Amino acid sequence: MSWIKLEKANKLKDKFDFVEVKDSNGYVSVEVPKEKLINFLEFLKSDPDFAFKMFIDWTIIDHGPKENPRFQGVLILYSPEHKERIIVKSWATDETLPTLTKLWPGAKWAEREAWDMFGITFEGHDNLVRMFMWEGYPYHPLRKDFPLKGYEEVELPSLNEVERGDQLEGMFNYSRMHTALPTLEDLEKTQKARLPQKKSQIVLNWGPLHPGTHGTIWFLFDLDGEYVKQCDIIIGQLHRGVEKIAENIGYQQFIPYTDRMDYIAAINENHAYVVAAEKMLGIHEKVPPKAKWIRTMMAELSRINSHLLWLGTYALDLGALTMFLYTFREREKIMDIFEGITGARFTINYFRIGGVFADLPAGALEAIEHFIEDFPQRLSDYETLLTRNRIWLKRNKDVCVLTEEDVYDYGLTGAVARASGVPYDIRMIDPYDMYSEVDFDIPVGDVGDSYDRYLVRIEEMKQSAKIVKQCIDKLKNDFTPDDPFFLEPEDPKKLKLSIDGRGLKLPAGEVYASTDNPRGELGFYIFNKKASIKPHRVRIRSGAFYNLQVFTKAIIGRPIADAITLLSTIDPVVGETDR
Amino acid sequence: MGIKKVGLNRNVKPQSLIEKLFFLDFMKGLKTTIKHLWRKTITIDFPYEVSTPAIRFRGVHGLRNVDGTEAEDFNSWVKKLKIKPPEIGETRCIACKFCQAACPVPELFTIKAKKLDVPEDHPHHGLKVLDVFDMDLSKCMFCGLCTQACPTDCIIHTDVYDLSSYTRRSWVLTKEELSRIADDFIARRGKEKFDDKSKWRQDQQIWPDYDKPRAKAWDGWIPSYAPNYLKAKSTETSEG
Numbered sequence: 001m002s003w004i005k006l007e008k009a010n011k012l013k014d015k016f017d018f019v020e021v022k023d024s025n026g027y028v029s030v031e032v033p034k035e036k037l038i039n040f041l042e043f044l045k046s047d048p049d050f051a052f053k054m055f056i057d058w059t060i061i062d063h064g065p066k067e068n069p070r071f072q073g074v075l076i077l078y079s080p081e082h083k084e085r086i087i088v089k090s091w092a093t094d095e096t097l098p099t100l101t102k103l104w105p106g107a108k109w110a111e112r113e114a115w116d117m118f119g120i121t122f123e124g125h126d127n128l129v130r131m132f133m134w135e136g137y138p139y140h141p142l143r144k145d146f147p148l149k150g151y152e153e154v155e156l157p158s159l160n161e162v163e164r165g166d167q168l169e170g171m172f173n174y175s176r177m178h179t180a181l182p183t184l185e186d187l188e189k190t191q192k193a194r195l196p197q198k199k200s201q202i203v204l205n206w207g208p209l210h211p212g213t214h215g216t217i218w219f220l221f222d223l224d225g226e227y228v229k230q231c232d233i234i235i236g237q238l239h240r241g242v243e244k245i246a247e248n249i250g251y252q253q254f255i256p257y258t259d260r261m262d263y264i265a266a267i268n269e270n271h272a273y274v275v276a277a278e279k280m281l282g283i284h285e286k287v288p289p290k291a292k293w294i295r296t297m298m299a300e301l302s303r304i305n306s307h308l309l310w311l312g313t314y315a316l317d318l319g320a321l322t323m324f325l326y327t328f329r330e331r332e333k334i335m336d337i338f339e340g341i342t343g344a345r346f347t348i349n350y351f352r353i354g355g356v357f358a359d360l361p362a363g364a365l366e367a368i369e370h371f372i373e374d375f376p377q378r379l380s381d382y383e384t385l386l387t388r389n390r391i392w393l394k395r396n397k398d399v400c401v402l403t404e405e406d407v408y409d410y411g412l413t414g415a416v417a418r419a420s421g422v423p424y425d426i427r428m429i430d431p432y433d434m435y436s437e438v439d440f441d442i443p444v445g446d447v448g449d450s451y452d453r454y455l456v457r458i459e460e461m462k463q464s465a466k467i468v469k470q471c472i473d474k475l476k477n478d479f480t481p482d483d484p485f486f487l488e489p490e491d492p493k494k495l496k497l498s499i500d501g502r503g504l505k506l507p508a509g510e511v512y513a514s515t516d517n518p519r520g521e522l523g524f525y526i527f528n529k530k531a532s533i534k535p536h537r538v539r540i541r542s543g544a545f546y547n548l549q550v551f552t553k554a555i556i557g558r559p560i561a562d563a564i565t566l567l568s569t570i571d572p573v574v575g576e577t578d579r
Numbered sequence: 580m581g582i583k584k585v586g587l588n589r590n591v592k593p594q595s596l597i598e599k600l601f602f603l604d605f606m607k608g609l610k611t612t613i614k615h616l617w618r619k620t621i622t623i624d625f626p627y628e629v630s631t632p633a634i635r636f637r638g639v640h641g642l643r644n645v646d647g648t649e650a651e652d653f654n655s656w657v658k659k660l661k662i663k664p665p666e667i668g669e670t671r672c673i674a675c676k677f678c679q680a681a682c683p684v685p686e687l688f689t690i691k692a693k694k695l696d697v698p699e700d701h702p703h704h705g706l707k708v709l710d711v712f713d714m715d716l717s718k719c720m721f722c723g724l725c726t727q728a729c730p731t732d733c734i735i736h737t738d739v740y741d742l743s744s745y746t747r748r749s750w751v752l753t754k755e756e757l758s759r760i761a762d763d764f765i766a767r768r769g770k771e772k773f774d775d776k777s778k779w780r781q782d783q784q785i786w787p788d789y790d791k792p793r794a795k796a797w798d799g800w801i802p803s804y805a806p807n808y809l810k811a812k813s814t815e816t817s818e819g
Contacts, residue, residue, distance in 0.1 A: 333796060
């Protein structure tokens, strides 16, 4: 586990007398009063013994309306030199916290989200507006006293009722009342609040419904001629409050909801959540090896699936239609495999806390092997079409360079970080499942431009194919049909672990576990005050969310046409950014 | 495990002057597309040609009836929940509501049992039968957790996937409709999915072997459905 050791954290105590160190099953956290927070973090960031340079996540826990102080800030940092992570906590007395944007510019969106969801003010933040909801929305939905279903206060009759006079009232599942909705004025206010000072003449709106934005993202470009002077992004059109749902539902029951976050790589989302829950229960090492190999194999297939969609749409956006058709052909095969093994093509829900829900059906390994043997040939076809094509080079080379500094400041992860020369891969740093047993390389880019991000992802597909091949060999030769695919707990009374997950309790404590999603590091921070069947707080650290944030910086000074290239190479999925 | 450096001049050669002058990059690309021009079509001509869903496919739900293939503990579950022992052809549902407890959207189920209205000396006095079992599929995520929670293997997923309709009302399936769907599925493909104790068969196939249209996407390749694992029985305990 790549976490700071308790002894090392205790050294901080000697240096600063106000630091409190806590240990929850190896997940060491330090607590600092908010007045001292900035000084303490400056030390953590710059001291060579600690060097927690990389920003991972910054969020809030609501301890409930009866507690005082009620809100607690939780910051997760990573040290690339020492390969360890740390949690820094600070109580938000008077519902305020100091801003971290001076230390890590990547905290900007995290703080906006905390303001939006919890109503915490960050002193010194340059433009603290809402992240997902619109300006003028009266509530802070992740507070514990906000009901799960919201306040139904707007009348919104069906058009069938208004226009055609259908009698719908009382019909099953139909209600005229709806929770608050933004009006056109609200949206205008939101838009103005995002770019309070116009720098040039034109503000160009791109999205939210534009095929090039790969989902519902609303971009605002402040344009001087063709060049972008200022940019901001309005997201939240797909916000469903997944974190709120997680707090109101059982652990296993939440897995289908994670499918619907990053729907392109649903298996990887399941994987991250399942690994986090298993680590909290302390059973991750005990999961049967067969289940672990199956999970590793499926996760890598899903990565290929996701990257194929990325490649197809990316090429389509830059004008190469053929690629889209070719990659979708291969995707179809992977979807067929998923359908046969798990029962669903898209929202898969195959992994369980403690293994997988069923063994592989007959012919599964054979089909995967057939696909993997055929795949390198297809990939080289794609590369012939794109890699050294002059148009492709012109559109991608030296476009929107992201430096190593940006990676640490903005918490960039996944292929975006690796293309900038940072070998940050959770599969290597903190191996979960069987990643410590397989052999693969981490592709690392040179310059950090769009072309490198393209090459890194292409290489990642090759490496994934290599991992899948190793998994097939291992499964074929070392296992029998009778080997368990789901963990049987030693004492079923103590740990109610079942495939359908009724009554599963997780202990008190906290855990931050992440996996390497095709879109970056997907982390789940689970916090429990006492052992319970529902978590107290689940924070989803979305790689796509933080990667998208750097868009607003990288696009500045570039022509508007590069926006498409940059967005495609960052490759966000709105289901995950909005959650 | 290691780090592989990629980039122009690292693993990709930049374009040479000859390539630039004679448009060789375009030629190579055209060669690839022309190669693909002669390949067979991979798309299915829906709706004239239909691919059969895999046997594990999670489609519209069904409620199985008693047909003599229940698991051994079926009768003890019936006794435990004080349900009238079902005859052949009656539903297996014992109104235990485990499906609702396992569901991520519990409000989609409406399950009610009622007491039988029989005189005191009747053997079924004090026992219950299933009265209402409504599923609102417009709220359903088809995650399969209900089928895995069911102790009597009553609620199952079928391979029916077309459930579009004009009204919200018709997404609410009653127990009669659910039974009909399950009967139809069991008659068609029951043997493929379940063994004689209603558990999933060990030798389920990844795709049905009679599914010819699907093979088109795989360039005509059909798996041989050989067992996945080469070792049949474990001779030694496998090491982690």
